[in-house]
Amino acid sequence: MKKILGTVIVFTVLASFACTRHHVTADTTHRVEIAPIHVTVDINLKVQRALDDALNFQGGLDEVFTKEELEMLNKK
C-alpha cells in the first residue's frame, strides 16, 4: 500500500515538473479594407427628368450624371 502511494506521489511530482506554462497571444487586430467612399445622394429621377426637359439648354442629364449613375438610376 505504501509502495503504491509512494509511486503515485513520485509520478505526481514528476508530472508537475513536466508542466510548462504556455502564453498564447491571440491577434485581435481586424483587417478592414477601406473601400472608396461613395457619397450617396438621393436622386429623384422623375424630377430630374422634368428639370432636364425644361432646362436642357443648361446641359443634359448626361452632363449632370455619369454614365454609371444614369444606368443605375434607370434600373430603379
Place this chain on the structure above:
Amino acid sequence: MKGKRILAAICFVSLVFSLAATAAAQDRNTVVNSMKERYPALLQAKAQGFIGETWNGLVSIVNPAAPAGAKAIADGESSDRRALFQIIAKETSTPVEEVARQNRIRMYRLAEDNHFLQNQNRQWVLKKDLK
C-alpha cells in the same frame, strides 16, 4: 333634352380643362424662355464671381458689393426658378422643396470649378474647394 344638357356639360368641362392645361403650358414656356434668355448673362455673372448657386436651389449675390445688374439677374433667375419649381412639383406630384433640392444637385454638378456654391453651412465656396 336631358341628353343635350349632359353633352353640353361634358363639352364645358372639357373646355375648362383644356384651357387650364394650355395656360399651364404657356406659364411653363414663359418661365423657361425667360430663363433661357437670361442664361448667358447668368453664366457671365457666375464666372465673374458675382452670383452663386444657393443651398436651396436658387441663386444669389455672392458679394454684396456686386453691381446692380448682377443683383437684377439673380433676383429674376430666382423668381423664375420658384415658378418653375411650382410647375414641376404639380406635374410630378412632388413637394416643391424636393424639386428645389433636386435642382440644387443638378446645378452644383453643372457648375464650373470657378463658380461659387453654398456649402451645407450656407457659406460661399468655389466648386473646386467644395468638400
